[in-house]
Amino acid sequence: MSQRHLTPGGRGFLMVNAHPTGAATTVDQLWEQIPGRAPAAQRPVVLVIGFSAGYGLAATLAAVRRGAVGVGVAFEAPETERRTASAGWYRTARAAELTGVFTFLNTDAFADSAKAEVVKLLAERYGKVDHLIYSIAAPRRTDPETGQVYHSVIQPLDGAYTAKTLEFGTDGPAIGSSTLQPATAPEREETVKVMGGEDWQRWVDALDQAHLLAEDFTTAALTYVGSDLTAAIYRAGTIGAAKEHLEATARQLDERLGSKRRAYTVVAGAAVTQASTAIPSIALYTSLLHKVLGDDGFQSTAQQMTALWQQLDGEQELVLDETGRIRLDGWELDPAVQDQVRALWDAVTTENVADSADTVWFRRQVGQLYGWDVPGVDYAVPVETTVPWPTGQR
Template sequence: MVIKPKFRGFICTTSHPEGCARQVARQIEYTKSQPKINGPKKVLVIGSSTGYGLASRIVSAFGAGADTIGVFFERPSSGNRTATAGWYNSAAFEKEAAKAGLFAKSINGDAFSKEIKEQTIDLIKKDLGQVDLVIYSLAAPKRVHPETGEVFSSVIKPIGQSYTNKTVDFHSGQVSETTIEPATEKEIRHTVAVMGGEDWKMWIDALLKAGVLAEGATTVAFSYIGPEITYPVYREGTVGRAKDDLEKTAHDLDAQLKQIGGHAYVSVNKALVTQSSAAIPVVPLYISLLYQVMKEKGLHEGCIEQMYRLFADRLYAGGEVPVDGQGRIRIDDLEMKEDVQKEVLNRWDRVNNETLREISDIEGYRRDFFQLFGFETEGIDYEADVDPDVKIPSIEEK
C-alpha cells in the first residue's frame, strides 16, 4: 500500500516503516561515528520505542556494545492499518542489532502492569542474568494502577489560575493567543500518578527484589525544566508537579540503591519535538524559536546527540557523575545558556504571523514532527507501495 500521513488532532494515525527504519539507521550511524563509550554492558530500557528511550537504547548498543532489553506498548499493523511508529522503530533497531551481533529483545505490553514487570524480570534472568543500567522513559497519557485498578489520566494545565500566551499551529503556521484553564486537584493528582515517580520506583523495587540489578547498577529517568516562558503550562503546571515527584523519587531510589553500590538520577534534557510536546500549547512556538537560535549558534542537538552526550560526558565519563544543586544531571545546558535564552525571549516578543518564518524554524519543527512517524525523510519514495506488516523478531518468536 501507499502510506501517507493522516491526522486526528495532534496525533498522526499512520506511520511509514521504511521512513522509520531510515531514521533509526541515521541515529545508529551517528552513534557509530562517535568515540566508543566505556559504558553499560546489559541495559533495560523501559519505554524504548521512540524519543529519548529509543536513542538511549541505540547509544547503549552501538556506542557501548551493550546487550539490551526494550519494553514498550506499541501496535502492530492490522489489515490496511499501519503499525505505530514505535513498532517500526523497534523492528528496525532489532534488525540492525542482529546484524552487528548484539543481543536485543523486546517486550510489548503495558509497562505499568505487574505482568509486564514479571515478564521482563523472567527475560533478564533467562538471557542476561542481571542488568547494570535501567533507563526509565515512559510517556503515556493514562495509567491503570497495578494494585488498586484506578485509571489515571494526565492533563497539561496550569495550576491556580488560567494562563494566556502565544502559540502556533505548526501545520498552518498560524500564530495565535491561547488561554488554558487551571487544573482541578483531581487532575493534578492524576497527572502525578501517570507521569511522576511511583511506577519508576515499582520497577526498581521489583528488579531489586528479584536480584536482577547488578552491583553498582544505575537507573536514570528523564525530566525537563525549560524557560520561564513555559513555566505556567509546564514546570509550574501539572507536568511540573509530576516532574517534582519524579525528582523526589530519584533521591529516594538513590538512597535505596546504596545497598548494591548503585545510583539513581534524573537527567534534565533539552526541549525536543515529540508527539506529547506538540500537544502542549506555547511549547511548539518556543521550540521553533529555540531551534533557529541554536542552529544559528551551532549548538543544536536532537535526541541521539543528547543521549550520546549523557552517556559519554556524564554517566560514563569516569569519576563522579556531575550534577546540579538538586542532584540532577543537566544536559539542557546548551538550551539554557544565557545568550540562547536572551535571544529566544527577544524573538518571542517579536514573533507573529508576519515574522514567524523569518525568525523561527517552524519548517524544521514541522519536518521533525513528520519524521517521528517516518514521513518527510530523505531517500524514501513515498509514492511506492510498501508492506505495512513488519515483524519484530524477538516478539514474533513467542
C-alpha cells in the first residue's frame, strides 16, 4: 500500500499523475446523472470495448442502470514507483463497486488473445451478447496477423492547415496557432488501420464464430462529425478517413448480419475527453460551444449515452440520418448554435478569450479527466494510490 501526497503535473493537456479519489468521484457523479430503470426479467448482455473513459464509460454505466450485465475491455496502466496508475484504472475500480454485474478486463483490445479471453468469459458466465458497443481511441495498434505496429496521426489531407488553438500559460488563456503539414498516403492508411473499422469487425467475427450473437444482436461504434470550423483537421483529415472506414464497416456488417441483427455508427456530440484534447482546435471550439450553450444546453456523455440506450432498446425511435447513422449531435450542430460559435471563433483573440470562451470550465473538465479539480475532494491530504484491479477480474 502506498500513501502519497499528489500534485497534478504534465505538459499541455496531458497530465502524468491521476488522483484516485478524484477519479472515483467522477464515476459517482456520472452514475448519479444517469436515470435508473428496473431490470427486465431477461437482463441484456452488453460488451463494451473501451469502457474506462469518455463515452465508453458513460455507455457502460448507462447500460447497468438500465439492467444490463456483461463485460468491459480497456487497457490501463498500473501504478509504478514514479507514477500513479492511470485515471482509467482508478475509475474502473470504482465502477466495479457500483455495478457489480460487469466483469472488467485489462487487456489490449486489438489482440486476438483478448477476443479469445472475452469469448471464453461470455460463454462461461453470461451467454450470448445482445449489444456490442465499440468506443476505442488509441494512438497505435499491432496487427494481430502480421505483428506490424500501426501509428495514427492527426493531420490534414488537403494541404497544410493552420489551426487556431487554445493555450494556457502563466498569464492565463491565450489564442495560439499550430500549422500542420498534410499526411502522406502511408500515414493516412496507418491511421485508418488504427482508428477505422477493422478491429470492430474482428470483434463481431469472433463473437459470431463462437455462436455468441443474440438473435436480435445490435452493435454500435462511436464516431464524431463536428463543426465545419474543425473539419479541416478532423472530418476532412486523417481522423475523418478513419471514421469513413468505420462507417463503411457498419454498412458492411449491417448487410451481413441480416434483418434482425443490426450494426450502426453513432455520431455523438462534442465532449472533453483525453482523445479530443490531443486534436488542435478542438479545445477552443469546445470552449466556445459551451459558452454558447451553457450547462443546460451542452449535453453530457451521460445524457447522450442514455439517449443511445433508449434508442437501441426501442424505448425511443431511432434518430437516423440519410446514411443510416444514429445521430446524438443535433444539439451541437443546430444551425443557430453553430452561427453563434462561428461568430465567436472569428472574433476571439488572446485579449478577449477569457470572456468569449468558457476557458475556466474547459480547464476544469481536463483536470477531471485525471481526477483533479473535482468538487468535494480534499487534495491537501495524502491518498492511497495502490488500488487493485477489481477483485475476481483481470
